[in-house]
Amino acid sequence: MADKRTTVEDMVGELRSGMTIGIGGWGSRRKPMAVVRAGKVEVMEVDEGMFFLGLQAAAWRVPFLPTRAGLGSDVLTINPDIQLVRSPYGVASPYLSDPADADVELVAMPALHLDAAIVHANRADTAGNAQVLSPDAFFDPLFLGAAERRFVTAERIVENGTLAGGTNPLSSVPIHRMLTDAVAPAPGGAHFTANPPDYGRDEAFQKEYAAAAGDPAEWEAFAHRYVLVTEDEYQARIRGRAPA
Numbered sequence: 001m002a003d004k005r006t007t008v009e010d011m012v013g014e015l016r017s018g019m020t021i022g023i024g025g026w027g028s029r030r031k032p033m034a035v036v037r038a039g040k041v042e043v044m045e046v047d048e049g050m051f052f053l054g055l056q057a058a059a060w061r062v063p064f065l066p067t068r069a070g071l072g073s074d075v076l077t078i079n080p081d082i083q084l085v086r087s088p089y090g091v092a093s094p095y096l097s098d099p100a101d102a103d104v105e106l107v108a109m110p111a112l113h114l115d116a117a118i119v120h121a122n123r124a125d126t127a128g129n130a131q132v133l134s135p136d137a138f139f140d141p142l143f144l145g146a147a148e149r150r151f152v153t154a155e156r157i158v159e160n161g162t163l164a165g166g167t168n169p170l171s172s173v174p175i176h177r178m179l180t181d182a183v184a185p186a187p188g189g190a191h192f193t194a195n196p197p198d199y200g201r202d203e204a205f206q207k208e209y210a211a212a213a214g215d216p217a218e219w220e221a222f223a224h225r226y227v228l229v230t231e232d233e234y235q236a237r238i239r240g241r242a243p244a
Contacts, residue, residue, distance in 0.1 A: 001126075001127045001160055001177075002127065002128075003126045003127075004126060004127060004128040004177070004180060004181065004182050004183050005126055005157060005182075005183060005184070005185075006182040006183070006184050007184050008034050008035060008038070008153060008184050008186055008189070008231060009038075010182070010184070011035060011118065011151045011153075011182060011184055012035060012038040012039060014116065014149060015039055015116060019115035019116055020112070020113065020114050020115050020116075021041065021114065021115060021116050021117070021118070022055070022112070022114040022116070022117035022118070022143040022146060022147055023036060023041075023117075023118060023143075024117065024118060024119030024120065024139060024140045024143045024144075025119065025120065025139070025140070025190070025193065026136040026137070026138055026139060026140075027136075028193045028194060028201055029134060029136065029190070029193055029194045029195065029196070029201075030119070030120045030121070030132070030134070030140075030190050030193065030194070030195050031120065031190055031193040032118040032119060032120040032151075032153050032186075032189060032190065033120075033189060033190055033191055033192070033193060034120075034153055034186040034188075034189035034190075034231050035118045035151070035153060035186075035189075036118075037227070037231060037234060038231070044079070045075070045078060045079075046070070046075055046079065046109075047069045047070045047073065047075050048069075049067060049069030049070075050067060050069045050070050050075065050107065050109045051112070052139070052142070053065040053067050053069070053109045054109050054110060054111060054112035054146075055112050055114075055139065055142040055143060055145070055146045056142060056146075057109065057110070057111035057112070058111040058112050058113045058114065058145070058146035059142055059145030059146045061111075062111060063110065063111055064085075064108040064109055064110045064111060065108075065109050065111075066085055066087075066106040066107065066108055066109070067106060067107050067109050068106060068107070069107060069109075070082070070107045070109075071105075071106075071107060076107070082107060082108070082109070082110065083108045084105045084106065084107060084108065085105070085106055085107075085108040086102070086103065086104065086105055086106070087101055087102050087104070087106075089102060090102055111146075112146055113146060113148075114143065114146045114147035114148065115147065115148055115149065116147055116148065116149040116150070116151065117143040117144050117146065117147035117149075117150050117151065118143075118151045118152075118153065119140040119143055119144065119151075119152055119153075119175070120152070120153045120154065120186065120189050120190045120195065121140075121152055121153075121154045121155075121175065122154065122155055122156075122195065122197075122198055123154050123155060123156050123157070123158055123163060124152050124153075124154035124156075124157055124158075124163075124175075124180075124183040125157070125158050125159060125160045125161065125162060125163055125183075126157060126158075126159060126160050126183070127160040127177045128152065128175075128176075128177035128178075128179075128180035128181070128182075128183055129160070129163055129173055129175060129176055129177050129180075130152045130154060130163075130173065130174075130175035130180065130183070131154075131163045131164075131168065131172050131173045131175075132172065132173075132174055132175070133168070133172055133196065133197055133198075134194075134195075134196045134197070137174040137175075140174065140175060141174055141175055141179060144175065144179040144180065145179060149181055150179055150180050150181045150182075151180070151181065151182050151183075151184070152175060152180050152182070152183045152184075153183070153184050153185070153186035153189045154183060154184075154185060154186065154189075155185075155186070155187050155188075155189065155195065155198050156185065156187070157183060157184075157185045186231075187235075188235050188238070189231075191205075191235075191238060192205040192206055192209075202238075204241075205238070205241075208222070209222065225237060226238075
């Protein structure tokens with residue numbers, strides 16, 4: 001079995017300007033911040049349902065999937081390249097349960113092909129399987145399935161075959177080795193987002209960030225303290241902060 005261990009630095013070293021990169025996690029949980037902190041990104045804003053279908057289309061290797069998500073919203077205004085489609089099946093088609101659907105315009109959500117995807121897990125093994133101990137690993141396998149290069153960071157790397165068993169069922173390992181190219185240890189790598197049960201969201205840090213973002217001088221100090229530093233320096237400064 002191939003050993004897929006690497007480092008966060010080597011993962012970041014594969015990323016290039018112009019790449020489309022998927023950042024895993026759900027809400028404010030399990031964001032792979034150790035990698036995010038190492039690079040600047042531009043974002044695309046879409047409805048959550050559209051986002052899900054875009055990743056699914058890429059994972060299924062189809063050019064788009066139709067959806068009602070996004071209709072009547074500004075999502076289509078800020079993404080003028082996204083097109084609308086009608087059903088190819090006519091009113092008399094046996095495939096339509098409601099003939100009115102033949103004339104409904106739907107959003108043709110394009111496949112979101114990713115050059116690279118990064119997700120963060122509680123644990124990963126040397127073969128590339130990864131374990132998520134919170135019940136919300138909804139998007140992570142889709143991110144990896146939609147990507148050319150697929151990276152997993154984890155709080156801890158363990159030997160192959162030791163993730164499931166005991167109190168950890170096989171269902172806690174939603175990411176299998178066929179979805180990953182490399183795994184890297186990154187203790188605290190989802191901070192300031194949550195990675196339960198290892199740690200919760202750092203609300204004090206989030207408030208510090210929000211306060212600094214509104215003042216140029218404070219932001220410069222914040223950036224030099226937490227952003228323009230190595231991951232090791234960042235983690236040391238997080239540990240050294242006064243309790244909230």
